[in-house]
Amino acid sequence: MGKIVLVWALLLGVFAYSDGLESRCLACHKAQQIPNDLIYRRYLLKYSSAKNIENAIYRYLKNPQKEHSIMPPQFFLKFPMKEKRSMDERTLRQSIEQFIQKFDIKKKLVLEKRSH
């Protein structure tokens, strides 16, 4: 019985964790039709590792300006500049981590069956 309670608690925690990213960030992104996957790919192309990407996103969110953004200036002709949000440090770091995990490229990579 104790184990079942523990599993349920963990599952709820996970949902709450990912739900946080959805409610804090992606809900707005969705409404504004911001291409999350495209943004993540641009970060990946420039910074390569999760750690570097996390730092770059953190820098931008702390001070959202065109020159700090990974996106080209033309992007902001179509999409509005993000407003600076007051989010505590821990939640901000957590949200960035969740964003990276959600769009992690490793999840999409599959080994090709046929051989060349």
Next chain:
Amino acid sequence: MLKYTSKKLENRLRKLHKSHEDTLLYPNYKQIQTAIYDIDKHYIFGTYPKAHTFDATQKGILYEKRKVEPYYLGAAYILVAKPINEAPIVNLKKNILFFMLIAGLVFSVLGYYLGRLFVAPMRESLNRMNQFIQDTTHELNTPISTILTNIEMIEALNTEHQNAKELKRIEIASKTLSRIYDDLSYLNLNHHYHRKIETIDFSALTEERIAYFSSMAKAKDIKIVRHIVEGVQVEMDKNDALRLIDNLCSNAIKYNKHHGTLEVILNHETLVISDTGIGIKKEDLKHILQRFNRANKSEGGFGIGLHIVSAVCENYGFELEMYSEINEGTEVRVRWEK
């Protein structure tokens, strides 16, 4: 091959990076393993085992590792690995060995054939010389013996002719011829004749041979100095002993100056025969013992005397030493035991 695969993978990553499919198909190359790593060298994906880090290398595997930029799919490093297939290397080694053996065999046969071809004229010339000597010695034996016997008879029977100069000259010339005959037949039969090893009274034999050469020495007014210890005995064949003494004495007279000295020292350790003659150049001393080699061509001869002396010494384990100074003389030293 690995570089080409690495480039191919990079191109594929570029295409995958731009793809918005739900699944990105990572290439799977036949017999080649690949992997991509981020800028911190953390494994992203690949067919190369995740457990092996980017910098580690394994024995028996060929690697192509390189940094790429921009980082398509976050890949900053590409690793391409291929296990070394030993079979072609072993085959190649076998082929090389086989080829070298065949080449060695061919070159040996070719070398032998060419060697024979190049040496043929020299060998032919030596054979001709040997044949000539063989024929000459055979034909000379009877007339020389006849001349010497008759001179002895004339000397014995007609006492008034005993001191005739002409007769002495004939005697010397005949003895020279006789000695040359003995030397040449010794060389020709060297390997075929049976040696009778016996204890020879070398002192008596030396005295006898000095007496034999006295007429030749007298003709050049050469003074013979003897220091012969009595009772020196040597175990050897008598003909070999004769060839040894005769050749050394003959050379010492032949290459001596008029009014010179021939010194013969014999004791239980050595036989030393020295002259006050023309001497031999230092550079010629090295080759003087070879057959048909003559340091000085002013006198007649075949250049076989010292070759015979050397052969006799070698046969019996005697040590042969030669010292010579131009215009001072030559000393030949034979040590009975090395």
